[in-house]
Amino acid sequence: MEQVARLVFLGRLEDQAGTAELAVPIGPLEDILAGLNRELAVILLDERVRLALNGRLVPQTGAIVLGAGDELAFLPPVSGG
């Protein structure tokens, strides 16, 4: 099995990241973010951006470790239905 996880960027984050999804090596989120473009990492760490691991919201402050096949979504503030 391929040892990668996936980051998903929603809303304006997709435009800022230049892609909707990014395959990343598995491991602690902080290591993954350290491997990204610094400007993008700062945007993703904005306190208004919420995180969902495999479709469920998770606290941004918790230590997140991504395993093979995990999908971590970055959800910016929503703009209404």
Add this chain to the structure above:
Amino acid sequence: MIVDVRLLTAPFDPAAELGAFTAQVPSAGGVVSFLGKVRGDDGVQALEIRHYEPMTLPGFVALAQTAAERWRLEGVLLLHRVGEMGPDAPIVLVAAASRHRRDAFAATDFVMDHLKGESWLWKRERTAQGWRWIEPRDVDHSDRARWR
């Protein structure tokens, strides 16, 4: 009890959908509906709504079920477009059917207030100046606070 919740990627016909919903709730004494559409007069050439598959529809289903538990309803309809839409296009259709009208009015209002700002949707609009992401509005928050 009918709960019909769908995320639509193509244009829909609100009148036909409302007719079909109404036909499924013969025990209702009234059906209240709200249709949200793209404004046609303020320079917006297109509206795009993006969603997140694993969370957007499950959130809608949970909202419809909350409304169904809170009021005495015979049915709830919640249809929401995603993708790119032109001026005047229908975006959202919410309807509630009940034996007596007040339940249907309140449930429809409740669902709309919670769709705005609590659903996993991101909107941007295109004007002559190009695309612009729409930020949350404070009024969306105060609208929801009415129900606490």
